Amino acid sequence: MALMCPRPLLRYRSFAILLFAPLLLLPLPITVPTREAKCAYIIIIMAVYWCTEVIPLAVTSLMPVVFFPLLGVQSSKSFRLFSTKKGNRVLESGGSSKAATALSGNVGVCLQYLNDTNMLFVGGLIVAISVERWNLHKRIALRVLLILGVKPALLMLGFMIVTAFLSMWISNTATTAMMVPIVQAVLDQMDNTENDVTMMEQATGQTNTVIELEEKNASDPTPVQVISNGQVPDGTRSSEEKKMKKRICKGMTLCVCYAASIGGTATLTGTGPNMVLKGQMNQLYPDNNDVVNFASWFGFAFPNMILMLVLAWLWLQCSFMGFNFKKSWGCGTVRTAKEKAAYNVLKAEMKKLGPISYAEFNVLVMFALLVLLWFSRHPGFVKGWASRLFPEGEKYITDSAPAVFIALLLFILPANKPKFIGWNSSMSDTEQTEEDIKKPFLSAPLLDWNVVQRKMPWSIVLLLGGGFALADASANSGLSAWLGHQMTPLGSIPPWSIATVLSLIIAVFTECTSNVATATLFLPVFSSMATSVKIHPLYVMLPGTLSASFAFMLPVATPPNAIVFSYGHIRVLDMVRSGIVMNIIGVFCVTLAINTWGRPIFELDTFPTWANSTTNQ
Template identity: 50%
Template sequence: MATSWQGLWAYRSYLIVLFLPIFLLPLPILIPRKEAYCAYAIILMALLWCTEALPLAVTALFPLILFPMMDVMDATEVCLEYLKDSNILFMGGLMVATAVEHWNLHKRIALRVLLTIGVRPAMLILGFMLVTAFLSMWISNTATSAMMLPIAHAVLEQLHKAPPDPEVGSDNPTFELQEPSPEKEPTKTDNAQVRPVAPAPSEPRAQKSQEQLRFTQCLSLCVCYSASIGGIATLTGTTPNLVLQGQVNSIFPENPNMVNFATWFGFAFPTMIILLLLAWLWLQILFLGFNFRKNFGFGDQEQGHQRAAFQVIQREHKLLGPMSFAEKSVTTLFVILVVLWFTREPGFFEGWGNLAFANDNGESMVSDGTVAIFIGVMMFIVPSSFPGLTQDPENPGKLKAPPALLTWKTVNDKMPWNIIFLLGGGFALAKGSEESGLSAWLGDKLLPLQNVPQPAIAFILCLMMATFTECTSNVATTTLFLPILASMAQAICIHPLYVMLPCTLAASLAFMLPVATPSNAIVFSFGDLKVSDMARAGFLLNVIGVLVIMLAINSWSYPIFDLYNFPSWAYSNATAHCFQHPPTTSTPQP
């Protein structure tokens, strides 16, 4: 009997994929309407995403099969949803991030910041959190964590052992990040599946003092938490942000480009800073206690250890040498990218997109995706050294030009193509919900929420999203819920962004479980942590995160996104009452 159960369990993925569509068939059979057909596809995909019986990207392809067969949407219309502007922005941003990683610019930034901050306990934690959050604003959260953790553990090695003899120089092998030199061979690791090589601990856990163990846990958790927090600050920082942009543009095509790089940064960056500082204080109190004098390094007993740890960082920074031509070129192009993003259509003045590339209505013809792809293409044009002629080893006697800053092999190895399909599947679901009438049906059912105060609605939804994202992919979570939230907002006559923005940020608050994000899993794999340690630290941080998001959406987000009234671009036949009889619970003035 036990063997039979084991066999069924081994084949559980096949059984789920086979029987789940059959189990859900009564829905479209008993209710032969487009709304039910679309609901069938959404429920099926949601359950497959939650169980991961199929790869997430494969499940995201289901609308291409189900919608045309069920007469929800034409196949050509569905296909167009899989490569929208948000996907292009994601691809362009990843190209630039790949160049930053490939030429080790992120490592130079990290070491430079740590040298500036110092290695006193509280300041060391703050330094790691700041640099991790900054890097995760631009490159993959997973790759950021994989790079920062070996640095953190190398510093801990020095802090937790006797100071070395200054006369005897010794390299710290645990500090080596085992990254190939960009001149030799590009990194072969996929962004979505980065697996760090954990440093070999110099002493068993049992031999560590409780104080050392707590500091190790604190420094490890600060890396993965700040990677998740930093990702919310920019539109390209984490995939749910791009899901929101794509869903808003798909569901509300008349919106005046409300969610772009500049407006998102103005809303999310202050939120990230506040949450990062509160997380720093919480982790410090939880693991280091209330002795702030000791935490900030006032005392002589630890000076030797701190000096040794500082020397490790200093030595590794010197090993990088002066900035190469490639690093300077990547830095220049990166700065140009950010400036172009901010000034394209900032909202409070005429951007270059409106002035130079406007259509007949004065709207910008270029998008953030256009800018990202332009800089990404430049990475393939600019050489990696100047002058850079060398002997071609394959053709003796002939000169060879240096490779460009990026090669297609490098980009192809690092590009998470699965996320692009996942984004496209989400956009297809949103469009199918609108075309089938499912969105309008959901809006009717949610009308009773009109009597609930809007801040209470946003708070409850944020808590729900933060809880749900602990168990499922944050991309899948936002993909499933954002169309429903848009329908709810239209039904109860509130600005759609008032509920969609905070819920998108809440989807990044995955702090409690190792399986919640790849960053958490990487930290957990390094040892010295139990699930209870992460859950204890992450529970209150989730609550703090939701409260900070509520502060943001009820204050400075109002002028940025014009949340004062229900917008005309969100109008539909189901929302005519919003303009005839404005709701009594109007959006509060900040």
């Protein structure tokens, strides 16, 4: 009997992984019946499911709720362990005991799915949704592009700056989905203008001086055919122009997805891995004195983002447009027909938006207020508003409080300007007054729940929660301590080498797996390794977190890459070639950042007491 063809077997791939992954790993908890082994068993299964995506990522993230309690790794709800005067211990779930002294506690698995970090993420996303709803992000993008200009180099730089800035505050996917159609419209208009100019030249038999031709060396022995009007043959010129046009299209579209991934690293709420780090720091080191907050993260990551963005722009400029300053920068030249067409497209799109509306202005004010509250809550060098205005505010108030506060205001503030009606109205406008009185004073709010429910990425919220549950279970079960003990020999390796190697590993791994899942799986391991060799946990966790966003090589690596790839300008090979260098640039910038300005911001030269106390527990 002939062997089965491998292709039909692929039909059973998902079923086989779902069934055999738990069965093949089953000897682990059976032969080693400890909490550490049981926790590792669930984590490995989740890692396999996350990497293969045989079931949705969010569904895999719910596994701890079921299997941690069943295997005795962790309780579904929080409990506290008490010791009575008689010496016996009482296990309580909630409540309090006056006749007992608390010994230890445990936060249940279910509570990890909506903790402080997830509330910060939800609040930030609600504000981002309001920005998207009122097209404020598009107005900002078009205004910046019109200011920077439409010379090829400046146009690419403008696309990257706008995309990176917007990606700092709203999702990378939404930013890319908004920017790529603008890029495509500009490219289409430039192409149409070039075709019109070519047809005009063919009709008149003259060369338009606006279209620049490459100069040939007089000593070039290659023969050039000459036709009656003295022009270079159309076939030769059109072939070169088509190649150049393809390269420009590739560069202009790639710059958007790369800038979206880079920009998301600059703020704490910019992308999922950043929130994973924040949450896992709170889980693994509860006494860390809020070392990772919005202000400290921005001070470290924003300069790194600027450096990466500049190097990425130079790399894409060199790869797809070359360093012809006259053509790319337009030094000492007038605008070509293509550049005028691009400018007109941007201007027409801006005109469609009209003047800034009352709703847009309100959203802009709320957005600016949120950023101000985040920066000034705990700036580090002076007392923030949390400690000045509220007793013990620094202890109780986190970045999630202002995020949710602004989100609440967005559901209250009106989208239209309220109309004040005086009691003594003139007789001439009685009908209008009566009509206005029937209307509510506050019109429809800036945001309604249906919009939020439709646009909120709830899967990411569950994915973050699943990661926090894994980190907490690893710490409480003893798995993290066991891993740290196994990594003690790494103490002989220089810390900067460890950070660089780990960054490269994450940058490669995230090409095949969700960036949030990558950070969720690796950060607890990095934390255990850092505490075992007595280096600051953030020295390896920060590079690992940023590297999880360096998904530059494959269309499937991240949604922005997939969106750009769907427009058909680039091949997989084009993205791989550019992405390899982008990964190298990213790891270089992160290594530089963590060893320069990152040291004073997070005090990375010393092993913190809060990490030492956690290790000894």
